[in-house]
Amino acid sequence: MLNRFLTSLIILCLFTFSAGNSYGLRYQEETKTEQKKTKENKAATKEGEDKPDDTDKIIIKKRPEIFAPINALLQKEQDLSHYLAAEKLTPMLAGAQDFITIINENTASNQKGVMILLPDWEMSAKSSNALNYLQRMLPNQGWTTIAIQPPSRPVDYPSNALKLPLQLEENNKHLIEHQEKLTLMMTAVMEKAKDYPGIFVVVSQGSHAILLADLYAAGKLQSPSALVILSGYMNTAVDSLSFAKSLAKSQFPVLDLYLSREHQLANTDAILRKAQATKEMKVYYRQTQLHNNQVGYYPEKQLLRSINGWLKSIGW
Structure with missing residues (x-):
């Protein structure tokens, strides 16, 4: 067990x-x-x-490629070519450079002549309300109009140099080069104007009006039958006085128009030109102020009436 x-x-x-x-x-x-x-x-x-x-994962986006801005003058010319009919545009040559003009032929029974319309620099041939109105109305009154696409403002004008002598030297150089361009352009346009009978009158705006007047006074261009200045001015006091003296000594008739509501340079320079013309006793010179509501905007009917009345007063 x-x-x-x-x-x-x-x-x-x-x-x-x-x-x-x-x-x-x-x-x-x-x-x-x-x-x-x-x-x-x-x-x-x-x-x-x-x-x-x-x-x-961190998503890294590729930076978009940034292109340099297109040349301003080229852009204006492309806009004109795009928006206007091809038969309205007439390309011309100024030396080796081509430029665009807009020709509106006379539609009246009588032919008075040609009005050459030159806007200020930085403007398009169609951006000025005053010159646009003249392009529309003048052909019905017997005028052929030739509107010019102007060259751009000279680069680095006015000069930013610290010393006054250097400023004067650089400004003078830029303006001479720009006037050479204007001389070639206006010579080509005046040759075209000979295709139409009658006198030729130049209507120009801003700084281009003053530079043209100086070219006519110096005999570098054939003087027109009459010159109409719209809000003429220069960017420096030295240039304003120099060109005012040149204009006062000229022999061609001048109608000097400016606005009651205008930028300061145009008002100051208008007073200066009037004083110099009075001092030199320029015979065919009339200065008229037009009353406007919007700064820089010309009253259209007053503008046309002023030009027609003045041309009749000097025999045209």
Whole structure:
């Protein structure tokens, strides 16, 4: 009996030990498996940090290419070619450079002559309300109009030099070069004007009016039958006085128009020209102020009436 009990106890101990060993081995295997998975997860996390997913990518946009602005004069010429009918435009040559003119032929039974219309620099041949109105109305009154696309303002005029002598030298150089361009252009236009009968009158605006008057006074261009100045001015006091004296000594008739509401330079220079013309006792010179509501905007009917009345008063 005792032997059976001992035998059963031994078997039970062996079974318990065997089961304990089996559980210990299984626990070790599970522990190793978990440790292995933990290492793999850490490795995957690290790899994920090194290689961000699509949502974390930084999108770098390519900077758009910025082109230099187109030449202002070229843009004006392209606008004229685009918006106006081809038969309205007449290209001409000034030396080696071509330029655009807009010709509106006389539509009346009588032919008075040609009016050459030159806007100020930085203007288009169609941007001046005064000259646009003349282009529309004058052909019905017997005039052929030739509107010119003007050259741009000289670069670096007026000069920014610190010393006055250098300023004067640079300004004089720029204006001489610009007047040479105007001489070539106006010579070509006057040759074209000879295709039409009658006199030729020049109507010019701003600084171009003053520069043209100086060219006529100096004999570098054939003087017109009459010159009409619209809001003439120069950018420096020295140039304003110099050209006012030149105009006062000229022999061709001049109608000098300016506005009651005008920028300061045009008003100041008009007073200066009047004083010099009075001093030199210029015979065919009339200065008239037109009353307007908008700064720089010519009253159209008053403008046409002033020009027609003055031309009749001097025999045209």
